[in-house]
Amino acid sequence: MVTPGTHGKPIQAILFADIHNYSRLMKKDEVQTLQRVDRAVRLIKSLARDYGGDIKNIAGDGVLALFQSAQQSVKFAVEMQREFQTDAVWNSKNDPIAFRIGINVGEAYDTETGIQGHSVNVAARLQSLATPGGICVTDAVRREVRDVEGLHLKSLGAPRLKNIDETIEIYSLTGGEDFHAAAHGEIVRREMTGAIASESSIAVLPLDNLTGDPVLSHVCDGLTGDIIANLTRFRDMHVIAQRSSSVFRDHGTSPAQIARMLGVRYLVDGGFQMALHRIRLQVRLMDARTERSLWSERFDGDLKDIFAFQDEVTAVIAARLSIEVDAAEQRKLSSAPPRELEAYGLILRGRDLFLRRTREANLHARRLFENAREIDPSYPRSYAGISRTLNDAWRFNWADPPEPALDEAVRQAEIAVSLDPTDARGHAALGSASLYKRRYDESLAAFERAIEYNPNDADVLAEMGHSVCVNGDTERAITLIKRAMRLNPYYPDWYLWHLGEAHFDNSDYRLAIHTLNQMYDKTEAYRMLTASHALLGEMDEARASARQLLITHPEFTLRHWTNVPPDRNSEPRDRLIEGLKKAGVK
Known part of the structure; x- marks a missing residue:
C-alpha cells in the first residue's frame, strides 16, 4: 500500500x-x-x-x-x-x-x-x-x-x-x-590519391593481443598508436596513420600486399602479452618488398616500463631506416610519461570513446580524461583530451549553454601546452579551439607548432587544412588535406568534409558535392550538400539533403549554426546560410 x-x-x-x-x-x-x-x-x-x-x-x-x-x-x-x-x-x-x-x-x-x-x-x-x-x-x-x-x-x-x-x-x-x-564507423577503403613508397615510408601494424584477453585490446591499440605518434615526429620519415594500418588487424594479407595497399616500403608488426603487472613486447621491422626481417627484439619488464619500451622501439626503427636524428629531434622523441599508469589507461580508453563522435560517448570520454587529470594533474594528455571533448560539445550543440564549453576548451588546451610545449597534441587542440573562438592567427600558429613537432601526423595536417581554409587560403588547404590522405589512405569521413568545404569556399559546388558524396556516413555532410545543391538550383536534391540534415541533427537550427563556421571572411558562411534558407531550413 x-x-x-x-x-x-x-x-x-x-x-x-x-x-x-x-x-x-x-x-x-x-x-x-x-x-x-x-x-x-x-x-x-x-x-x-x-x-x-x-x-x-x-x-x-x-x-x-x-x-x-x-x-x-x-x-x-x-x-x-x-x-x-x-x-x-x-x-x-x-x-x-x-x-x-x-x-x-x-x-x-x-x-x-x-x-x-x-x-x-x-x-x-x-x-x-x-x-x-x-x-x-x-x-x-x-x-x-x-x-x-x-x-x-x-x-x-x-x-x-x-x-x-x-x-x-x-x-x-x-x-x-x-x-x-x-559504436564506431566502418573504416572504408579509399582511392589512393598518390602512393608514398619512399625509402623511409613505414606502417606499424596493430600489435597482436597474445594474451587473448579482450580487455587488453585497448592496451595493444594504445601502444601501437603511441609508437606511430613517436615515429611521425621524424621529418624525413613517412608514417601511415593508425586508422589505415588498423585495417589489417587479424588479416590474412601478405606483407608485400599490405605494403602495396598502403604505399610503404617497411612494415612493423609484433605482439603484446601481460600477466599481472609483467609484460612482454615483441616487435619486428621488415622490408616489405622482400619480406625479410631487418630487426626483431623482445622486451620484458614491468608495466611501468612500457614508455621506455616505446622510446627504444622508436629509436631503433629510426636508426634502421637510416633517419638522421639531430639533437632537437632527439629531445622531442617522446612525451613525458604520466606519474601514474592508471592515468595513461584512462587516456587510452577516453581517446577510443571520443572517436565515436556521439553525445554520450563525448561526455563519457570527458569523464575519463577528468579522472586522469585528478590522478595525475601534471599529465598534459588529459587536458588536451578534455579540450577536444568540450570543442565538439560546442560545435554540435551538446552543451547548454555552448559558449562556456568553448572557452574552457581553449583554457584546457593552453594548460596542456604549458605542461609539455613539445607535445603536438596540445598544440593541435589549442589550434582547433582557438579557430572556433575566431582567434585566427593564434590557431594557425598553434597548428604550425603542432606539425613542427609531428610533421607526419595525418590528422593534424587535415585539421590544419581546415584552419588554413577558413583563413582564405583554399589551395594550401587542399594540399595539406591531400597530403593527410596519402599518409592515411583509409582516412575518416571528416577529411572529405574539410576537402569538400575547401571546394565550397572556392564556389566549386559541383566538386564539393562529388567530394562529400564519397563520405561513408554523410551525417556531417548534409549541411553543405543542402546548400551546394540549392545554390546550383537543384532544389529537389537540396530539399532531400535538408530532410536528412534534420533527421540526423534534430537539434539543428540556423540561429545556432550561423555562429559555428569560423570563416575569417564571412562570405563563404553567408553563402552556406543562403543555400540552407533556399532549401527551407530554419
Whole structure:
C-alpha cells in the first residue's frame, strides 16, 4: 500500500550494482579501498547522468539508479563494467574493484525511506546472481534490448530469488567486442590519391593481443598508436596513420600486399602479452618488398616500463631506416610519461570513446580524461583530451549553454601546452579551439607548432587544412588535406568534409558535392550538400539533403549554426546560410 507522500514513477529501468568482496577489500587495506571506491562511485555518478540515469542511493558498496529506458540502462551497465575491467589492467598490483549489476524494468516509488517497490526488490536480488564484473537482467529487460547490436544474452533459467514468489527467467548480458565495434564507423577503403613508397615510408601494424584477453585490446591499440605518434615526429620519415594500418588487424594479407595497399616500403608488426603487472613486447621491422626481417627484439619488464619500451622501439626503427636524428629531434622523441599508469589507461580508453563522435560517448570520454587529470594533474594528455571533448560539445550543440564549453576548451588546451610545449597534441587542440573562438592567427600558429613537432601526423595536417581554409587560403588547404590522405589512405569521413568545404569556399559546388558524396556516413555532410545543391538550383536534391540534415541533427537550427563556421571572411558562411534558407531550413 502506497503511503501519503509516496510518489509513483512510470515504468522505468532499475539498476542495482554492488562491489564484490567489499568487506574483504576493506579488511585488507581500508584506506586505499575507501579512496578507490570513492573515485569509482564518483565516476559512476557522472556516467549515469551522461547515459540518462539518475543515481537514487549510494550505500557503502551499493548503488541504485533509475533510467528512462532499458536500453539506456544496459548501455550504461556495459560501459561501466568495461571501465572497471580496464581499471584492473592498470591497477594489476591491487585487488580489482569488480561490480555485480542487476537490471529490471517496472514501477518504483520514491518514499521517505528511499526508492521502494517489488520491481526494485527483484533488481536487488538479480545483482547477487551476477559474476564479478557481470550483468544480470530479467526477461522483461531482454525483450526491450534484444535488437541492440552487439549485445549477447544467455539464459540462466529461472533460479529462485530470495523472498520473490514469482518465476522470472534471468539472463546474463555482455557487450562483447561486437558492441564495442558497433559504436564506431566502418573504416572504408579509399582511392589512393598518390602512393608514398619512399625509402623511409613505414606502417606499424596493430600489435597482436597474445594474451587473448579482450580487455587488453585497448592496451595493444594504445601502444601501437603511441609508437606511430613517436615515429611521425621524424621529418624525413613517412608514417601511415593508425586508422589505415588498423585495417589489417587479424588479416590474412601478405606483407608485400599490405605494403602495396598502403604505399610503404617497411612494415612493423609484433605482439603484446601481460600477466599481472609483467609484460612482454615483441616487435619486428621488415622490408616489405622482400619480406625479410631487418630487426626483431623482445622486451620484458614491468608495466611501468612500457614508455621506455616505446622510446627504444622508436629509436631503433629510426636508426634502421637510416633517419638522421639531430639533437632537437632527439629531445622531442617522446612525451613525458604520466606519474601514474592508471592515468595513461584512462587516456587510452577516453581517446577510443571520443572517436565515436556521439553525445554520450563525448561526455563519457570527458569523464575519463577528468579522472586522469585528478590522478595525475601534471599529465598534459588529459587536458588536451578534455579540450577536444568540450570543442565538439560546442560545435554540435551538446552543451547548454555552448559558449562556456568553448572557452574552457581553449583554457584546457593552453594548460596542456604549458605542461609539455613539445607535445603536438596540445598544440593541435589549442589550434582547433582557438579557430572556433575566431582567434585566427593564434590557431594557425598553434597548428604550425603542432606539425613542427609531428610533421607526419595525418590528422593534424587535415585539421590544419581546415584552419588554413577558413583563413582564405583554399589551395594550401587542399594540399595539406591531400597530403593527410596519402599518409592515411583509409582516412575518416571528416577529411572529405574539410576537402569538400575547401571546394565550397572556392564556389566549386559541383566538386564539393562529388567530394562529400564519397563520405561513408554523410551525417556531417548534409549541411553543405543542402546548400551546394540549392545554390546550383537543384532544389529537389537540396530539399532531400535538408530532410536528412534534420533527421540526423534534430537539434539543428540556423540561429545556432550561423555562429559555428569560423570563416575569417564571412562570405563563404553567408553563402552556406543562403543555400540552407533556399532549401527551407530554419
